[in-house]
Amino acid sequence: MSKIALRNVWFQLHKWIGLLLAILIIPLSLSGAVLVWDEAVDHVLNPARYATTGTTTLDPQRYVAAARGALNPGERIASLALPERDGPVQVTAITPPDPARRGPPLRTTVYLDPPTAKILAVGTSARGVLRVLHNLHGNLLVPGVGRQIVGWIGVAMLLSSVSGLWLWWPTVGRWARGLRWRRHRNTDTNLHHLFGFWIALPLFMLSLTGVWIAFPQVFAGIGGGGTGPGARGPGGPGARPLVLERPSLPLDAVLSRAGSVTPGNIARVEWPTDRKPEWKVQFAGSTPAAVTVTVAVDDATGRVKPARPERETLARTMRRLHDGTRMGFAWQLLVFLGGILPAVLAVTGIIMWWRARGWKAALKAKQRARVAA
Known part of the structure; x- marks a missing residue:
């Protein structure tokens, strides 16, 4: 040619x-x-989500207790995120999957004022411009x-x-x-x-x-x-992790055990799921390159795994390259x-x-x- x-x-x-x-x-x-x-x-x-009155934070249990009052029956708390600087505290809950509905489960995020635990706003993944x-x-x-x-x-x-x-x-x-x-x-x-x-x-x-x-x-x-749609797990092909409805350990016990291994300010807590029944507690000061440092607490036994750096997978790197997350x-x-x-x-x-x-x-x-x- x-x-x-x-x-x-x-x-x-x-x-x-x-x-x-x-x-x-x-x-x-x-x-x-x-x-x-x-x-x-x-x-x-x-x-309204970001109309905070200060940066002082309270006991994480205060935020969880306040957020529960804004959630609908059946919604299960999946994570708690404390602000890095001057943002709100965010408590995210997930609705158990509905067989009649396609796609990922719905998420509800409760935004709270750090110094007062007052609810600023409630957002849902089901609607909104974003x-x-x-x-x-x-x-x-x-x-x-x-x-x-x-x-x-x-x-x-x-x-x-x-x-x-x-x-x-x-x-x-x-x-x-x-x-x-x-x-x-x-x-x-x-x-x-x-x-x-x-x-x-x-x-x-x-x-x-x-x-x-x-x-x-x-x-x-x-x-x-x-992992993709064909990923297999305990729930079968394509099953998504389901947050435990009633974890064995209370939040205060989880934070106490995690803090005994890695002292510091808590940045994020993830609740256990049926696929991986362990709590994850992230502490402030983790480097973006690592990407985070977490402590895992087994929900059944209370056994604490030492703090470890979590190396991100190539799949996660590709996603960050695509959307610019933590890329400067x-x-x-x-x-x-x-x-x-x-x-x-x-x-x-x-x-x-x-x-x-x-x-x-x-x-x-x-x-x-x-x-x-």
């Missing part, structure tokens, strides 16, 4: 991926860009097969980023010619060329990590920690642009295609007029 023929193949592939998937790529990309700053967005949308954006980005609001659709869109975006970089490369002269602004007389085309070049590698990374998240079972054997401002900005610019590329690509249809139709009309004459 000649160089020109190969370039034409890449062009057709790039064009039709953009045209056929533009209506999906735009909302998928923009929702991902917003979710990079989900905490800041939540501050704007729900200011929940809609998470569902839009994760499954296009299509239960069941939506995540697989998003995964295949990611595969298409991988091909689009590779083909776009190939098409950006100048056919004559040095590669630096491609960095010029005036490669074309139309502004939208110049934007498409330049934005496409600068976002090609970040887009490739975001697409790859997105595919990894959508199809975890495909990568389950790489780096460990990859520079990386989060890159991920944000990786969400904004594909939407710009989709729009400019459609404009370029539509304009090309116009001049091709005009050219054919002139040719027919010449033949008729």
